[in-house]
Amino acid sequence: MVKTVIAVAECKSYNSDTVAMAMKDCLSHLGGLDSIISSDDKVLLKPNMLQAALPEENVTTHPAIVEAVAQEVLDRGATPLIGDSPGGKFKDMEKFWKLTGFKAVSEKLDVELVNFESAGFNILKRNGRKYPICKTVLESDVVINLPKIKTHSLTIFTCALKNMYGSVPGLSKVDFHRKNPKPYAFSERVVDIYALSKPNLTLVDGLCAMEGAGPSGGDAKPLNMILSSRDGLALDTYICHILGMTPSKVASNRIAIQQGLGEGDINNMDIRGWQPPIIDDFKWPSNIYYSLEMVPSSLARAIMKLWWSRPAINQKKCQNCNVCVESCPVESMQSGALVPEINYEHCINCLCCMEFCPHQAFYENKSSLYSFISRFLDSDKF
Ligand code: SF4
Ligand code: SF4
Known part of the structure; x- marks a missing residue:
C-alpha cells in the first residue's frame, strides 16, 4: 500500500x-x-x-x-x-x-x-x-x-x-x-x-x-x-x-x-x-459543547441555562471599535458607551465576536457548573 x-x-x-x-x-x-x-x-x-x-x-x-x-x-x-x-x-x-x-x-x-x-x-x-x-x-x-x-x-x-x-x-x-x-x-x-x-x-x-x-x-x-x-x-x-x-x-x-x-x-x-517530538503540554481550548451534540435541542437549551460558557468583554482591553457588533451573525450585540453590550438571550454562542476582535478583548465567562464539569472532561481532552 x-x-x-x-x-x-x-x-x-x-x-x-x-x-x-x-x-x-x-x-x-x-x-x-x-x-x-x-x-x-x-x-x-x-x-x-x-x-x-x-x-x-x-x-x-x-x-x-x-x-x-x-x-x-x-x-x-x-x-x-x-x-x-x-x-x-x-x-x-x-x-x-x-x-x-x-x-x-x-x-x-x-x-x-x-x-x-x-x-x-x-x-x-x-x-x-x-x-x-x-x-x-x-x-x-x-x-x-x-x-x-x-x-x-x-x-x-x-x-x-x-x-x-x-x-x-x-x-x-x-x-x-x-x-x-x-x-x-x-x-x-x-x-x-x-x-x-x-x-x-x-x-x-x-x-x-x-x-x-x-x-x-x-x-x-x-x-x-x-x-x-x-x-x-x-x-x-x-x-x-x-x-x-x-x-x-x-x-x-x-x-x-x-x-x-x-x-x-x-x-x-x-x-x-525532520521527525518532530510529541508535544504533551499543548493547551487546547476547553470546548465541552461537543457533549451537547448528544442530547435533543430542547434538553440542550434547558441544560444551557445552568451550564454555560459565554463570550464576555474585558473593559480594560476593549477599544470600543465595534468590530464584534458588526460580526455578530444574529445581531445580539449593540454598541455601548464604554464597551458593546451582549444580549445573551439571543446569543447562539458562535464565538464570531471573539474570533474577530482585533484587540483580544474577549474572554470566556463560565458558569460554576460549567467550570466544575470541565475539570473532569478536560482531563481526557473532552
Ligand atoms: S471588537 Fe473587541 S475591541 Fe472592538 S468593541 Fe468588540 S470587544 Fe471591544
Ligand atoms: S457569540 Fe456569536 S451570537 Fe453570541 S454575541 Fe458573539 S457573535 Fe453574537
Missing part, C-alpha cells in the same frame, strides 16, 4: 533566509514543486488572513512563509497570486495587506494581491448545500494552502481544512456560523468548503502555533517546523497527533475521513524529513 507523504522541516526562526532554506528542505521530501506546478501556471497562495494583525501577533500566516513559497513559484517561471477573504464585516483590505506583511511580500517580489471580496464567485453545491466560492480559487491552475496551526474556540483546531473556509467571500462565512452554531454542523460546512476548493498542496506555518483561546486570543507556542503534504486531512490528523490530541475528536477530521477526502490514519502516513 502506498503511504501518504508528509514532509517536515525544522525551522527555528522567521528570518526570510532561514525560512527559505527550510521550505526547500520540506518541499524536497515531496519531490519538489516541479511535480506540482508548470511554468505557465497561475498559482494561488492562500494564507490565513483572519484579521488585520501584525505577524508578531501570531494570528495570521507569517509573511516569511508566503514569501518563501512565492519565490519557489517564481523560480519555476509560474505566476503566484496571494489572496484570502478575512473574517468579519469591516474589510479595509489595504489595512489587512499592510499589517499582515503580505503587501510587503507583494511589492518585494512583484506578486499580485487578490481581494476575494471583489474577485467574484460561483455558487457550488455539495451535500445538498450551496456555497459561494471565490472565482480566483476555482480558476487558478494550482492552489497552495498556507495555514497556521491554531486552536479554535468552536472547532477546537484550525489548520489545513479550516483555512480553506476563506474561499467563501463576504458575510456568507458569518451566516454559516449563524445557521450552524454547534461544532459538528459547522464543521460539516468547513469540510464542504474544503472539498469544493480542495488545494493541490498545503504548506503549514508551524514555526509558532497558537494555543489556548485561539484562533485570535490564544498564546504563542513555538513548534519550530514547516509541514507539507498534498493531503490536507493527513496533515491535520498528523498535527493533532503530535500535539497530543486524538485526531478523531476534531469533528472536521472525522467528517472528512467519513467522506473519503484524504488519509486519516497515522499508520498509513510516511513522515519524511
Whole structure:
C-alpha cells in the first residue's frame, strides 16, 4: 500500500533566509514543486488572513512563509497570486495587506494581491448545500494552502481544512456560523468548503502555533517546523497527533475521513524529513459543547441555562471599535458607551465576536457548573 507523504522541516526562526532554506528542505521530501506546478501556471497562495494583525501577533500566516513559497513559484517561471477573504464585516483590505506583511511580500517580489471580496464567485453545491466560492480559487491552475496551526474556540483546531473556509467571500462565512452554531454542523460546512476548493498542496506555518483561546486570543507556542503534504486531512490528523490530541475528536477530521477526502490514519502516513517530538503540554481550548451534540435541542437549551460558557468583554482591553457588533451573525450585540453590550438571550454562542476582535478583548465567562464539569472532561481532552 502506498503511504501518504508528509514532509517536515525544522525551522527555528522567521528570518526570510532561514525560512527559505527550510521550505526547500520540506518541499524536497515531496519531490519538489516541479511535480506540482508548470511554468505557465497561475498559482494561488492562500494564507490565513483572519484579521488585520501584525505577524508578531501570531494570528495570521507569517509573511516569511508566503514569501518563501512565492519565490519557489517564481523560480519555476509560474505566476503566484496571494489572496484570502478575512473574517468579519469591516474589510479595509489595504489595512489587512499592510499589517499582515503580505503587501510587503507583494511589492518585494512583484506578486499580485487578490481581494476575494471583489474577485467574484460561483455558487457550488455539495451535500445538498450551496456555497459561494471565490472565482480566483476555482480558476487558478494550482492552489497552495498556507495555514497556521491554531486552536479554535468552536472547532477546537484550525489548520489545513479550516483555512480553506476563506474561499467563501463576504458575510456568507458569518451566516454559516449563524445557521450552524454547534461544532459538528459547522464543521460539516468547513469540510464542504474544503472539498469544493480542495488545494493541490498545503504548506503549514508551524514555526509558532497558537494555543489556548485561539484562533485570535490564544498564546504563542513555538513548534519550530514547516509541514507539507498534498493531503490536507493527513496533515491535520498528523498535527493533532503530535500535539497530543486524538485526531478523531476534531469533528472536521472525522467528517472528512467519513467522506473519503484524504488519509486519516497515522499508520498509513510516511513522515519524511525532520521527525518532530510529541508535544504533551499543548493547551487546547476547553470546548465541552461537543457533549451537547448528544442530547435533543430542547434538553440542550434547558441544560444551557445552568451550564454555560459565554463570550464576555474585558473593559480594560476593549477599544470600543465595534468590530464584534458588526460580526455578530444574529445581531445580539449593540454598541455601548464604554464597551458593546451582549444580549445573551439571543446569543447562539458562535464565538464570531471573539474570533474577530482585533484587540483580544474577549474572554470566556463560565458558569460554576460549567467550570466544575470541565475539570473532569478536560482531563481526557473532552
Ligand atoms: S470587544 Fe473587541 S471588537 Fe468588540 S468593541 Fe471591544 S475591541 Fe472592538
Ligand atoms: S454575541 Fe458573539 S457569540 Fe453570541 S451570537 Fe453574537 S457573535 Fe456569536
